Amino acid sequence: MIKISVMYPNTPGAKFDHDYYRDKHMPLLEARMGASCKFYTIDRGLGGIAPGSAPTYVAMCHIYCDSIEAYVAGASPHQEELQRDIANYTDQTPVIQISEVVVGNS
């Protein structure tokens, strides 16, 4: 299994609407991707490891798929619609990474 991690930098003054992201954007992505999205998770950044420090990312999502090919097949036909929705919740450009899930939640 692979995961696509979409990580939004916590730059000073960054806009991020966590409610919209949880209630609208990610359900939209899941609906559009269909079965190619096995499941997804969402994180809200609380802080760094030093007490009182800021988190590196204000929010992240992780989209789990059987393979990179499954992700591309599920997401690419809807890329324009999904990207157009981003302005509704953030002004940040995310860092995106594809990873192999070495140990999942077992």
Add this chain to the structure above:
Amino acid sequence: MIKISVMYPNTPGAKFDHDYYRDKHMPLLEARMGASCKFYTIDRGLGGIAPGSAPTYVAMCHIYCDSIEAYVAGASPHQEELQRDIANYTDQTPVIQISEVVVGNS
């Protein structure tokens, strides 16, 4: 629930022993933290979103706990031993972030 994300930068020439991390370090952390670690996951970076691009992080782990207090209570008594083990698998200093789990694997 909260998660501690430990993200190892994929700097050129970075050392990272994925086998040691999976088979030795993370099981050691879990054993030392006991019940305060609900579970953990491990990722191995494959690439960025552009085909052929490098991943931002060579590896990540995510440690799930009931609260920040539970994490501190479980990990801090063993911090020295756990940190001493890091040199056995990497020469990288990780980016560490604490997040609220907004949507988990349900």
